[in-house]
Amino acid sequence: MRLRAMVAAGAMALALAGCGRMPGAPRTEYVPPDKVTDFATLYNTNCRACHGPNGQNGPAMDLGNPEYQALVDDATLRNIIANGMPGTQMPAWAQSAGGMLTDAQVDALVTGMRKEWAKPNAFQGATPPPFAPAADEKGNVQSGKQLYQAQCASCHQGQSRQQVTSPVYLALMSDQALRSIIVAGRPDIGQPDWRHDSGQALTPQNVTDIVAYLGSLRNPDAVSAAPQQNPSRR
Ligand code: HEC
Ligand code: HEC
Numbered sequence: 761m762r763l764r765a766m767v768a769a770g771a772m773a774l775a776l777a778g779c780g781r782m783p784g785a786p787r788t789e790y791v792p793p794d795k796v797t798d799f800a801t802l803y804n805t806n807c808r809a810c811h812g813p814n815g816q817n818g819p820a821m822d823l824g825n826p827e828y829q830a831l832v833d834d835a836t837l838r839n840i841i842a843n844g845m846p847g848t849q850m851p852a853w854a855q856s857a858g859g860m861l862t863d864a865q866v867d868a869l870v871t872g873m874r875k876e877w878a879k880p881n882a883f884q885g886a887t888p889p890p891f892a893p894a895a896d897e898k899g900n901v902q903s904g905k906q907l908y909q910a911q912c913a914s915c916h917q918g919q920s921r922q923q924v925t926s927p928v929y930l931a932l933m934s935d936q937a938l939r940s941i942i943v944a945g946r947p948d949i950g951q952p953d954w955r956h957d958s959g960q961a962l963t964p965q966n967v968t969d970i971v972a973y974l975g976s977l978r979n980p981d982a983v984s985a986a987p988q989q990n991p992s993r994r
Contacts, residue, residue: 797864799869800872802865802872806853807823810850811823815877816948817948820848821941822947822949824876824948825877825945827882827943827953829874829877830878830883831890831891831940831943834870837870838867841853841854841861841869841870842856842866843857844857845934847932847933848934848937853865888943888944889968898972899968899971902973904970904972904976905973907969907973911966912924912970924974927977927978930975931978933974935974938974939967939968939971943967
């Protein structure tokens with residue numbers, strides 16, 4: 761359902777963007793698309809359909825969340841925008857990766873987001889689990905399942921809520937996308953950050969375990985669906 765909503769929202773926003781200048785609107789000097797470096801123009805043209813006006817209330821991650829902006833460093837942000845986010849619907853934007861934006865435009869998006877959406881002391885002195893797990897940190901599926909039941913299920917079992925354990929939902933959410941949302945929250949739609957309401961903040965290992973558990977539900981058939989050594993066995 762959410763996938764459909766995302767596609768519909770995207771199509772609508774693209775259609776609106778395509779309408780161009782309203783009659784009577786002031787004429788501005790023509791800037792070739794690859795020379796545009798104004799943040800609002802770049803964001804509204806390329807990102808807003810999925811990430812929402814001002815980085816909020818879109819079908820995808822709220823980039824306008826100051827906690828997200830504080831969690832992700834410049835190099836990572838630039839890399840995600842340039843190369844996309846495999847395992848999700850986030851496309852690659854850099855020309856070097858087959859997208860439409862120049863390196864200067866990717867930089868302008870990073871700088872613009874920081875200027876518009878980052879806030880000093882976004883975590884009020886608290887230290888969140890890092891953007892990505894430590895290289896040697898392994899997730900424990902069993903522990904993740906227990907944590908999910910204790911910390912997430914109460915809010916997510918109702919029909920009206922996103923079924924985050926559904927393989928259909930998880931098929932379009934990479935581990936990193938889940939992690940970013942669990943740590944930074946989505947204040948625009950009511951998802952708490954890692955500190956949660958229960959007063960029991962998630963540790964870095966807790967987050968890695970929950971993501972491992974959700975990852976294990978993503979595609980239970982992954983093993984049997986993997987390319988076979990011997991095609992005749994199919
Ligand atoms: C077709 C929809 C779509 C468009 C257009 C799009 N994104 Fe995304 N983006 C996604 C999805 C889906 C994710 C994965 C996370 C999610 O679903 O919340 C994502 C993730 C991201 C992330 C990483 C969030 C994280 O989890 O750490 C960044 C940063 C980002 N997008 C920036 C941009 C920027 C900047 C643009 C415009 C140049 C853009 N996106 C355009 C769909 C889109
Ligand atoms: C206090 C209630 C509450 C708790 C606790 C909670 N969530 Fe959520 N979560 C929400 C709400 C509200 C949304 C917005 C979408 C919806 O209504 O389902 C949401 C959205 C999400 C999303 C994004 C869905 C999307 O739009 O793509 C993910 C992923 C998610 N939650 C995972 C979790 C995980 C994992 C936990 C446990 C660590 C958790 N949530 C705990 C209320 C909660």
